[in-house]
Amino acid sequence: MDFMGKDFLLESNTAKTLYHDVAAKMPIIDYHCHIDAGEILKNKKFESLSEAWLGGDHYKWRLMRANGTPEKFITGDAPGLDKFTALSQVLPRAIGNPVYHWAHLELQRFFDCDKPLNPDSAKEIWDLCDEKIKTDDALRVRGIIESMNVEVIVTTDDPADSLENHIALAKDDSFKTKVLPAWRPNFLMNVDSDGFADYIVRLSNVSGVKVDDLKTLKTALLKRLEFFNDCGCRASDHGLQQLIYAPASEDQINTLFKKRLGGEMLTTSEKEQYLYALMVFLGKEYARLGWVMELHVGVRRNTNSVMFKKLGADTGFDCVDPASGVTGLAEFLDELNNAGALPKTLLFPINPNDNLAISTLAGCFAQDDIKGKVQQGSAWWYNDTLYGMEQQMLYFAESSVLANFVGMLTDSRSFMSYTRHEYFRRLLCNMIGKWVESGQYPADMAYLKTLVEDICYKNAKTYFGY
Secondary structure: OOOOOOOOOOOOHHHHHHHHHOHHHOOEEEOOOOOOHHHHHOOOOOOOHHHHHHOOOHHHHHHHHHOOOOHHHOOOOOOHHHHHHHHHHHHHHOOOOHHHHHHHHHHHHHHOOOOOOOOOOHHHHHHHHHHHHHHOHHHOHHHHHHHOOEEEEEOOEOOOOOOHHHHHHHOOOOOOOEEEOOEOOHHHHOOOOOOHHHHHHHHHHHHOOOOOOHHHHHHHHHHHHHHHHHOOOOEEEEEEOOOOOOOOOHHHHHHHHHHHHOOOOOOHHHHHHHHHHHHHHHHHHHHHHOOEEEEEEOEEOOOOHHHHHHHOOOOOOOEEOOOOOHHHHHHHHHHHHHOOOOOEEEEEEOOHHHHHHHHHHHHHHOEOOEOOOEEEOOOOHHHOOHHHHHHHHHHHHHHOOHHHOOOOOOOOOOHHHHHHHHHHHHHHHHHHHHHHHOOOOOOOHHHHHHHHHHHHHHHHHHHHOO
C-alpha cells in the first residue's frame, strides 16, 4: 500500500465507501480548541513554516524533547529552518506515534507534499512549504479553516475576557465559519495561584461588581455568564486534576473565600470545599442557560517545575494522573441531578484506564428525549492516537449507544490540526467496516451512511445547538 495514500487506515471496501463517500464530505464542528480568535479576525499570515507548524504545538515539542533535541530548536531562538531540520531528525524515529501521521497529513492537505519527512528530504520540503506559507493566501488562517470545511470553531475563554474578537467576527459577513467562545474559568478555580486576588480584582472591574465575598462573587459570575451567553457561548470547559466530593455550607465557603482574598492560603481540604462548591454553583447555571458542561479530568499539570519557571504553562510538561476521582464526579453529577439542574455533560478522562468507569458513569444519568445527555467525550490528549481512539469508541459502543457520540475535536493551538478530524473519521469508518465485513452488523449502507454522518457532524450540531 502507498505511504499514507488515498485509502490510509481503510482496510475494507465498506470502510473505503463510508469514508470517501460520506465522512470526508461532512463539515467540521470543532467544539473545543485553544486557537486565538484574534488571529482569525486579523486573518493572520504566518511568517514561516516553522511558525505555522511548530509554534504552540506541544505535541511536536514533547516528541523532540524525548529524542534529546536541545530546547533552542524547540521553543528557543534557533532559525526556523534549523527547528524544522531538528524535527525531521526525530520524526522518522517516532514510528507508531500519532504525531508522525498528523505531521504527514498536514504536509499532504495544506502543501500537496507526499514525501516522507526525514533528514534527507527536509531541505526540499522546507523550501516548498515555506515558500507557500509566505506567498499563498490560501495558507493564511482563514484560508486554512475554509479549506478544511470548518463550520464551527469553539475557543476557550476566561470569564473576564472581553470577547471583542468573537463579537467582531460575528459581524464579519465575509467569513462564514462561526467562531464562538466557551467559558473556561481556570484562574477562578486555581485558588492556590499567587495571582488569585489580582484575578478577582480583574473580575470585579469587568463585571462592575466589587467582589469581596461569596455573594458578590456569584453576582459577578452571573453577569459574565449572561454576557458569554449573549455572545453565542453554549459550552463551558473545566480542566480538573480530580474533583473531590467535599460539601460545605454557604457560610463556610464564604469564610474560605474571604480568607484567601485576605492573603492566607487554604488547606487541602478547604481548597476541595471551595472547588466543589464553585462547581455545583456553575453546573446549575450551565443547566439554566442550556449549555454543555465539559469536564477534562485526570491531568497533573506543570510536572517539571524547572521548565515551568522557564516557559510557563501549556508547553508540554503535563502528564496523566491516575487519581482522576471518578467517585467525586459521580457525587457531583448526582447532586446536580437531584437539584433538577444537571446540564448536558461531556466527560473526558485522560487516563485510558478510566474509559469504562467514565462511560458507565455517564450512562447513569440519562434523560427522556435527549440522546446521550451525559456521555464520554472523544479520546483526549495522550489518547487521541490510533489505538486510543479505537479503544475509546469500543468502550462507548460496548457500554452505550455509539450512534449518539458527538465525535472528534482538535483540542489544539495549531490551525493545521484539523487533519485530526480526518484521522478520526478514517478510524471510525474502518472500525465500522470491520464489524460489517465480519458479519457482526448488516451491510445496510443507507443506515450506515446516517450513522457516520451523525457521529462526524450532526450529533455535535444538535447536542450543542450550533
